[in-house]
Amino acid sequence: MIHQQQIKTFTLVNVCAGWLILLMLLSSVSHVFFTIVPVYVPGVLAWLSAFFLLPRLSKVIALQTTILIVISVFCLLFAFYRHGSFNFLTLFNYNIGLISLLAGVSYLKLIALPASESTLSLPKGKKSFLSTLISAHLFSAVINLSALFLFAERIKQKNNLSKPALVLLTRAFSTAAFWSPFFAAMGVAITYAPDASLFQLVIQGVPLAIVAALVTYWQVVKVDNNGIENFQGYPVGIKSFFIPLLLVLGVFVIHALYPNTSVVLIIAALAIFLTLIITNIRYKPKQAIAKFNGHTINALPKMSSELILFLSAGLLSFSVATLLTTFDQPLPIVDFEYLHAILLLLIIILLSVFGLHPVISISVSGVILAPFDINHNVLGLIYLSSWALGMIISPLSGLNVSVANHYSLSFKQIISWHYRYVIIMYMFTCLLLWLLMI
Numbered sequence: 001m002i003h004q005q006q007i008k009t010f011t012l013v014n015v016c017a018g019w020l021i022l023l024m025l026l027s028s029v030s031h032v033f034f035t036i037v038p039v040y041v042p043g044v045l046a047w048l049s050a051f052f053l054l055p056r057l058s059k060v061i062a063l064q065t066t067i068l069i070v071i072s073v074f075c076l077l078f079a080f081y082r083h084g085s086f087n088f089l090t091l092f093n094y095n096i097g098l099i100s101l102l103a104g105v106s107y108l109k110l111i112a113l114p115a116s117e118s119t120l121s122l123p124k125g126k127k128s129f130l131s132t133l134i135s136a137h138l139f140s141a142v143i144n145l146s147a148l149f150l151f152a153e154r155i156k157q158k159n160n161l162s163k164p165a166l167v168l169l170t171r172a173f174s175t176a177a178f179w180s181p182f183f184a185a186m187g188v189a190i191t192y193a194p195d196a197s198l199f200q201l202v203i204q205g206v207p208l209a210i211v212a213a214l215v216t217y218w219q220v221v222k223v224d225n226n227g228i229e230n231f232q233g234y235p236v237g238i239k240s241f242f243i244p245l246l247l248v249l250g251v252f253v254i255h256a257l258y259p260n261t262s263v264v265l266i267i268a269a270l271a272i273f274l275t276l277i278i279t280n281i282r283y284k285p286k287q288a289i290a291k292f293n294g295h296t297i298n299a300l301p302k303m304s305s306e307l308i309l310f311l312s313a314g315l316l317s318f319s320v321a322t323l324l325t326t327f328d329q330p331l332p333i334v335d336f337e338y339l340h341a342i343l344l345l346l347i348i349i350l351l352s353v354f355g356l357h358p359v360i361s362i363s364v365s366g367v368i369l370a371p372f373d374i375n376h377n378v379l380g381l382i383y384l385s386s387w388a389l390g391m392i393i394s395p396l397s398g399l400n401v402s403v404a405n406h407y408s409l410s411f412k413q414i415i416s417w418h419y420r421y422v423i424i425m426y427m428f429t430c431l432l433l434w435l436l437m438i
Helices: 002-033 041-056 059-081 088-093 096-106 126-143 145-156 163-178 184-192 198-224 238-257 263-282 285-324 338-353 358-369 376-393 398-407 411-437
Strands: none
Touching (some): 002 041, 002 263, 002 285, 041 096, 041 285, 059 285, 096 263, 096 285, 126 145, 126 163, 126 238, 145 163, 145 398, 163 198, 163 376, 163 398, 163 411, 184 198, 184 263, 184 376, 198 238, 198 376, 238 263, 338 358, 338 376, 338 411, 376 398, 376 411, 398 411
């Protein structure tokens, strides 16, 4: 009886949290079309859903969240002491677009997963490795972590998940943060570098993703060469790329037509809109509704860690921003120069190594740097690159925690596989920053 009551309570929490997140998403997206809904409503719904999801938090995320809230309260008390001005309604705007992006993109799993292509032949060895690396990267760019585990399980059916396979999949996923409009990294970059051009950020990030793929190929095939000749990947047909390409094209077209509309909300709106259309084309109405509802009450509550962490980071940003208004010049610098850029990138990556999520570092630095005259395309590149490199080396990133738990790996193993890669990519990113800033 007690067990049944626990299941019912858990299900009720899922339903409430899932639908609150969906309502948050819909109310956020509604601002793309009209402004009837007050701007603070999505934030209120997000914080309500967080209340329901608190019991689901891991100890690590709960500790990080607690620390962020304590620091935020301290900043607010200090701001009050310094006679700062408070507008608490603006709190409900911080990181809400980013959370809406995550929620909207999560529905793409219903339509964008690559179909099984068992009839396709894929050569073994180096060609198979490179082909799978590219395919996994492109699908990760749209459906995020789901793509990694989909490819992992299908590769596992053919051969054991060796070091080359896991390096391939984790790098394929993380490097999408350099450029993908559907990644949380892009949402954060656009939020805290609001004058950046989406097209420019993508153009800057794609070369880094290509370099990252070449570095990965060189490290695995030329340096380690650990059983690569027998590596057999996962074949993906050309037709499977139709929806990912349609999504990317749709984002750029809509953004070109409505340049003043939030890019983050355009992406979230397009993701949910296409999901509704394509599920109703592929399935009967009842099946489509069942799939959509199932995702809402099962998958959306699994965002609990991201949701609460991003809300807490937003609270910290609000608190820091409020405190900074009480100072005339919060930083002893006049211009944001190349040295500052590469130091900021290095600091965010190093903080990630010690477990601080990039969203926290970016949120705080974004608020601090807001008053300065900075090229936001450069700032956006710093944020995207720090996310891409920070997540692959951090022992507490969602990527590494998930991979370690699923495939019985130690954090020492994961970091030892990637630290040389991070150093190399940091140098290439510094080179690109230099080219942009000279």
